[in-house]
Amino acid sequence: xxxVLDTNVVLPALNQRHPYAxxxxxxxxxxxxxxxxxxxxxxxQEVVTRQSGSERWQMLGRLLDLAAIHGGNVKRVSPSYFFRxxxxxxxxxKFADCAISANADWIVTSDRHFDPLIGSGFxxxxxxxxxxxxxVLGRPA
Numbered sequence: 593x594x595x596v597l598d599t600n601v602v603l604p605a606l607n608q609r610h611p612y613a614x615x616x617x618x619x620x621x622x623x624x625x626x627x628x629x630x631x632x633x634x635x636x637q638e639v640v641t642r643q644s645g646s647e648r649w650q651m652l653g654r655l656l657d658l659a660a661i662h663g664g665n666v667k668r669v670s671p672s673y674f675f676r677x678x679x680x681x682x683x684x685x686k687f688a689d690c691a692i693s694a695n696a697d698w699i700v701t702s703d704r705h706f707d708p709l710i711g712s713g714f715x716x717x718x719x720x721x722x723x724x725x726x727x728v729l730g731r732p733a
Contacts, residue, residue, distance in 0.1 A: 593728070594625045594667060596632070596691040598684075598701035599639050601721050606640070606648065614725045615700065619665060623729065627667040627694035628656065631686040669693040691716040700724050 597605075597615070605612035618624050633656075640649040660666035671689040684705050691699045696716040699706055706718035725731045 593623070593698070594627050594694055594696040595698045595700050595724070596627045596687050596694065596696050596716065598687055598699065598703055599632075599635055600702050601700050602636060602652075603639060603643060605721075606644065606652065611725065612721050614729065614731050615721060618729050618731075619659075622663070622665050625665050625667050626656075626659075627669055627690055627696050629669050629671060629686065629690040629693070632690055635686065667694050688716075698724060698728070 601612055601615065604610045605616045607613060615624070619626055633653075636652065637649050640652060656666055660668055669690055671693040684703060687699055687701070688706070688709070690696070698719045699709070699716050700721055701718055702720055703718075709716070709718050719728070
């Protein structure tokens with residue numbers, strides 16, 4: 593299963609005690625393939641550095657690099673087309689563009705801006721982190 597993780601999921605998931613950490617645990621266990629683009633990495637870098645410090649970002653960046661090289665559970669994509677699917681916040685388009693280009697199953701987010709994609713009949717679909725954890729990964733709530 594291929595997922596794109598919104599920044600509002602990644603940041604709390606970095607805390608081992610946060611419920612969203614189950615998503616990264618599933619990724620470590622190779623239950624998920626994490627799709628990323630350069631634009632997404634730049635946003636992760638900006639937000640993680642600002643909120644958790646540069647050391648935390650460096651750790652995450654190295655982990656993603658190693659996983660891409662050795663783990664096979666990172667899918668780097670370079671969207672060549674910008675679909676403009678998220679009209680409520682154009683900054684969120686980078687996640688939708690990556691997910692479409694990667695043929696992802698899910699955009700994992702708690703952001704309501706992705707709601708117009710729900711039930712569109714197209715992949716990817718947005719899913720709340722809690723729903724992914726319980727219904728897709730089969731972990732207890």
